[in-house]
Amino acid sequence: MRYHLASFGCQMNDHDSERMKGLLEGLGYSEVGDRDAADLILFNTCTIRGSADERFLGNLGDAKRVKRERPEAIVAVGGCWAQSQKEAVFRDFPFVDIAFGPGEVSRLGELVARERIEAVGAFSFDGAFSGSLPSKRERPHQAWVQISVGCNCVCAYCIVPSVRGRERSRPLADVVAEIEALAADGVVEVTLLGQNVNSYGRDLPREERATFAELLRAVAGVAGIGRVRYTSPHPKDMKADVIAAMAECPEVCEHLHLPAQSGSTRILKAMRRTYSRERYLDLVTRLREAIPDLSLTSDIIVGFPGETEADFAETLSLVEEVGYDGVYTFLYSPRPGTEAAAELPDDVPPEVKRERIARLVETVQRVAAGRAARFVGSTREVLVEGPSRTDPTRLRGRLSQNIAVNFTGSAAPGTIARVTIERATSTTLSGRQVGAPVQADLVRS
Numbered sequence: 001m002r003y004h005l006a007s008f009g010c011q012m013n014d015h016d017s018e019r020m021k022g023l024l025e026g027l028g029y030s031e032v033g034d035r036d037a038a039d040l041i042l043f044n045t046c047t048i049r050g051s052a053d054e055r056f057l058g059n060l061g062d063a064k065r066v067k068r069e070r071p072e073a074i075v076a077v078g079g080c081w082a083q084s085q086k087e088a089v090f091r092d093f094p095f096v097d098i099a100f101g102p103g104e105v106s107r108l109g110e111l112v113a114r115e116r117i118e119a120v121g122a123f124s125f126d127g128a129f130s131g132s133l134p135s136k137r138e139r140p141h142q143a144w145v146q147i148s149v150g151c152n153c154v155c156a157y158c159i160v161p162s163v164r165g166r167e168r169s170r171p172l173a174d175v176v177a178e179i180e181a182l183a184a185d186g187v188v189e190v191t192l193l194g195q196n197v198n199s200y201g202r203d204l205p206r207e208e209r210a211t212f213a214e215l216l217r218a219v220a221g222v223a224g225i226g227r228v229r230y231t232s233p234h235p236k237d238m239k240a241d242v243i244a245a246m247a248e249c250p251e252v253c254e255h256l257h258l259p260a261q262s263g264s265t266r267i268l269k270a271m272r273r274t275y276s277r278e279r280y281l282d283l284v285t286r287l288r289e290a291i292p293d294l295s296l297t298s299d300i301i302v303g304f305p306g307e308t309e310a311d312f313a314e315t316l317s318l319v320e321e322v323g324y325d326g327v328y329t330f331l332y333s334p335r336p337g338t339e340a341a342a343e344l345p346d347d348v349p350p351e352v353k354r355e356r357i358a359r360l361v362e363t364v365q366r367v368a369a370g371r372a373a374r375f376v377g378s379t380r381e382v383l384v385e386g387p388s389r390t391d392p393t394r395l396r397g398r399l400s401q402n403i404a405v406n407f408t409g410s411a412a413p414g415t416i417a418r419v420t421i422e423r424a425t426s427t428t429l430s431g432r433q434v435g436a437p438v439q440a441d442l443v444r445s
């Protein structure tokens with residue numbers, strides 16, 4: 001896979017571009033000078049004058065042409081301009097797949113991985129799963145492992161079912177074998193990937209049939225693997241056996257990305273999500289009973305057709321009631337080929353969507369900051385990822401709860417450090433290491 005990166009703007013941007021290159025090369029991409037040959041077209045932008053410059057807009061127009069010729073190419077826009085225009089990017093440049101701000105460079109790998117799962121033919125499943133997976137890893141100690149492709153749901157806004165088809169699961173033995181090989185190569189944390197990971201296995205032939213809960217337990221049991229994550233589950237498939245596996249396997253992280261999409265039962269119904277606000281909240285209660293220190297994150301769409309102020313108020317109150325540690329927010333945009341695009345008018349005016357998403361982001365930040373404060377004063381296990389981005393004399397890692405921690409210490413990447421948390425913002429914690437680090441797979445918290 002090849003990427004083309006064009007950078008516009010200041011030196012800080014060039015530094016970010018270097019980091020983006022590193023991330024992408026870690027994902028198995030190599031750089032290519034010709035945009036027409038790229039699978040991923042990436043722009044790193046700047047907004048010194050508050051608006052994008054002509055040269056950048058010209059380049060973006062060229063990406064539009066490439067996207068028209070090769071719809072499977074991914075177009076990503078990062079940096080200050082993307083940040084300042086966030087909602088407008090998708091509205092004004094609908095061929096853009098990914099937009100992210102300068103603070104989100106580290107998420108680029110995740111965003112690209114997600115988009116790639118959605119992109120037509122980007123993972124040629126019918127050949128072999130693992131053959132098409134990135135050969136280089138974002139970080140030597142962490143790996144993504146795809147367990148299924150396609151989706152049997154019919155969410156009205158979503159393009160995935162029509163482009164990726166029915167769900168197809170990889171046999172459990174194949175997944176475990178891949179993870180054993182990754183562990184032998186130094187990987188200590190794996191993230192299982194699929195459009196709807198927890199409906200895994202139902203399509204497998206009888207002799208290979210397995211459930212997602214069985215897969216989780218099998219992966220947690222692989223020697224050397226200290227942390228297991230997965231994304232994304234569908235709330236309707238979050239059954240008791242999966243919750244039990246999470247609660248009982250110390251390797252399975254205390255974090256769940258559980259997309260709600262909306263807090264209004266009426267909108268959820270129009271979205272064909274198949275659960276109500278009450279059922280979602282009931283699930284959250286059961287999850288927290290089983291895994292008390294669970295952190296929860298979500299995807300939420302703002303401005304779905306027919307969304308009233310009252311529906312949106314329900315979304316805001318859902319964020320408060322659940323107490324999310326973070327939410328990815330999306331402005332609804334009709335995607336050709338979806339039920340919503342064909343049948344429901346995109347009737348929430350753009351300015352209303354923008355105003356709602358701003359209120360949603362504000363609520364999420366306040367709730368997440370309140371949640372993050374619970375860590376201050378406690379000593380936690382942090383899987384070390386490398387030097388801190390803002391201060392190379394410090395280290396950076398993650399809690400089981402998937403929250404980033406910058407800390408003073410001396411532990412090697414891939415080990416678990418015990419860190420006393422001293423400060424918290426809505427997205428990051430800060431602290432100092434206490435005692436000696438431990439090998440990641442030996443920790444049984």
Ligand code: 5AD
Binds near residue numbers: 259301334335
């Ligand atoms: N408009 C806005 N957001 C969307 N998503 C999927 N389709 C659309 C759309 N048409 C969001 C959902 C999903 C996430 C990956 O992208 O929230 O969970």
Ligand code: SF4
Binds near residue numbers: 151158159160
């Ligand atoms: Fe499937 Fe998720 Fe799309 Fe719904 S939103 S159709 S669960 S991929």
